[in-house]
Amino acid sequence: MVVKPDWLRVKAPQWERVGNVKEILRDLSLNTVCEEASCPNIGECFSNGTATFLIMGPACTRACPYCDIDFEKKPQPLDPTEPLRLAEAVRRMRLNHVVITSVNRDDLPDGGASQFVRCIQDIRAVSPDTTIEVLIPDLCGNWSALEQILSASPDVLNHNTETISRLYRRVRPQGDYARSLELLQRTRQINAHVYTKSGIMVGLGETDEEVRQVIRDLRAVDCDILTIGQYLQPTQKHLGVQSFVTPEQFDAWRGYGEAIGLLQVVSSPLTRSSYHAEQVQDLMKKYPRRQG
Template identity: 80%
Template sequence: MTVKPEWLRVKAPQWQRVGSVKEILRDLGLNTVCEEASCPNIGECFNAGTATFLIMGPACTRACPYCDIDFEKKPKALDPLEPLNLAEAVRRLNLNHVVITSVNRDDLSDGGASQFVRCIAEIRKFSLKTTIEVLIPDLCGNWDALATILSAKPEVLNHNTETIPRLYRQVRPQGDYGRSLELLQRCKQLTPEIYTKSGLMVGLGETDAEVRQVMTELRQVDCDILTLGQYLQPSPKHLGVQDFIHPTQFDAWRKFGESIGFLQVVSSPLTRSSYHAEQVRDLMDKYPR
């Protein structure tokens, strides 16, 4: 794999705090995308006592060649205790903001929407002050399933477009760019009070103009929040990095995003979908709904 530039080097985490978070997760039998997807910010987030919970996993029904989540294992039946255990983890970690994501569960008729709802409901029983963000798959375009998730009233609904349309067949072969945009648009139409969010990874061969076009189209469906980060190859069997994007380019995209109306743009080489996600609470204070 290509040698990473200086700006992609991550400080070594303080393992005592990381270990305590992992202990809670293991005790409750929970998965995090931080671990399953080999996130480079795991040390920083775990040290801060935060995590992005991965429900209905860790086995995924899709085989996206950029993603480190396992697709070779057969997905298991939903765990009826998962929502309760997730709520207990939020309580123990004393989280102000929690992110719940999932693997793709195309084997389920509702794509797992009902499990998202159960998790939200359990968290609200024990942690009334915790704001909730759900990072959801495209649900195969099942808009009834989307409505089910929205009925639970998460504060933020996140769905990543991931890459530019030209690279979808290569990067996200079982996804559809238009479907992802439609999901975000429908969310805003059904529940305009919910903040919508999306994310892009760069370094796969896209051009600056193509990135800006996706940003513009996300604003056209009234997406509120955007994250932009560098794609990093998890292993030799995954898609290779085509370019390491310099931090100045990320800053330029941030400024462009703010100029076209995003309420918040988090853009840096190490940014991931849930990186500093708790900052959305400041956004809610500034732009209340």
Template identity: 80%
Template sequence: MVVKPDWLRVKAPQWQRVGNVKELLRDLGLNTVCEEASCPNIGECFNEGTATFLMMGPACTRACPYCDIDFEKKPLPLDPTEPDRLAEAVVRMQLNHVVITSVNRDDLADGGASQFVAVIQRIRDRAARTTIEVLIPDLCGNWEALDRILAAGPDVLNHNTETVPRLYRRVRPQGSYQRSLDLLQRVHETTPWIYSKSGIMVGLGETVAEVEAVMQDLRRVGCDILTIGQYLQPSSKHLGVQTFVHPEQFAAWRTLGESMGFLQVVSSPLTRSSYHAEQVRSLMAQYPRQRPSQQLS
């Protein structure tokens, strides 16, 4: 058994603030990946009044053995009121930056792209100054569905690579490493004004060289933002941790990623794909990009 080191200890949250956010989410009938995926940063994020909203769930159509989201329940039909309720939460929480993700919905022809489009539009209507990040599944390679999400105009398009190619069959059996790279490359090539982002977990048996090869692949397809975090086993039913990576190695990856040309690298044991995601607002100010409608004729 691999013993969890001291650097992975999380400060106890202020439960009054956590309770307030949970009450708001329950009032609006919303799910968060913070709760569904047992994120270790839930206390910190909820205390700051932030959350990563989980749409179209909580049941997922894939059974990734590292993930704590339920895959045994039957997925429900899409709820047409969900985008409005999510936009209401953004307004009530006065969010400057919102992250919206979803379970995999391989049962839907467009993988749920229409729900992403609807929620982006509702937030734009009600909270125009809020920057929007969507963390999307691979849509089974349906690039027309991806194009519809991109046309809705999120500020950041995030799709996680999750692990190194050698471990895909064990860690992400229904995914495809190349398909994930193709998705990110399409974002870069068709909508270069949208910031592209990806994340990987470590501690599942990968080597340092394999992680750095993934970093190179992500830069090759034009990925702008990278997150690297330690995998933590949600329960005894999930994949076990092979290694607890030392913080010095995370710092080395951050330095390497910055030298490769990533605009932002968030790399630490407790990093998750949406952890401190609001920092992208300062990145957007430092590296502004013009959408076609903003360009001069």
């Protein structure tokens, strides 16, 4: 049995607050990545009245061996009411910042881009002051689909690189490291006002220099924000943890990323791509991009 170090222990959640969020999610029949991907921060986020919404799921068309989202179920047709239900959840939860992610929907011609657009539009209709972050898949390199999402002008476009290039075949067999970097680069070219963001997991066998190379690669495509967190094995059937990275090493990566020009690096053992995502609002005030 693998024993987690002390720094990976999380505080017990305030179940009254957790229950309130769960009640809204169940009432509106919405999925969250917090639940579907067994996120260790679910207690804290639900207690604070926030959640990362998972659309077009919960069934995924890819079988990444690190991820706890179900890939064995058959994906269902898109639900035209989902964006409206999501917008209602944002209104009820009074969210200042919302993160919308999705399963991979390689079965759809646009990878689900149209559903992202409808979600952005419906949220803006009922909660215009809420900043919107979309965490999207690689869309199989369909750049027209990417343009479609960016046409709705989300405040942040996040696409996770997930791991170092050398480990892609094992960790993300249906993904492509260069394609993920290209997606982020094209985002900057298509809509310069959108903040770009990416995230990686560590503890899968990478070296310090390989992590630094990812940081340099992301800076080279003008990525603004990076999250780095410890990989945790969801079940025994998933990839095993190769190492538990110390908080000091996470601090070193944060310092390195910020030193070479990333606007923000959130790096700690419990960091996840949408953990404390609302902090991006401070970054937007410091480095404003929107016109008018």
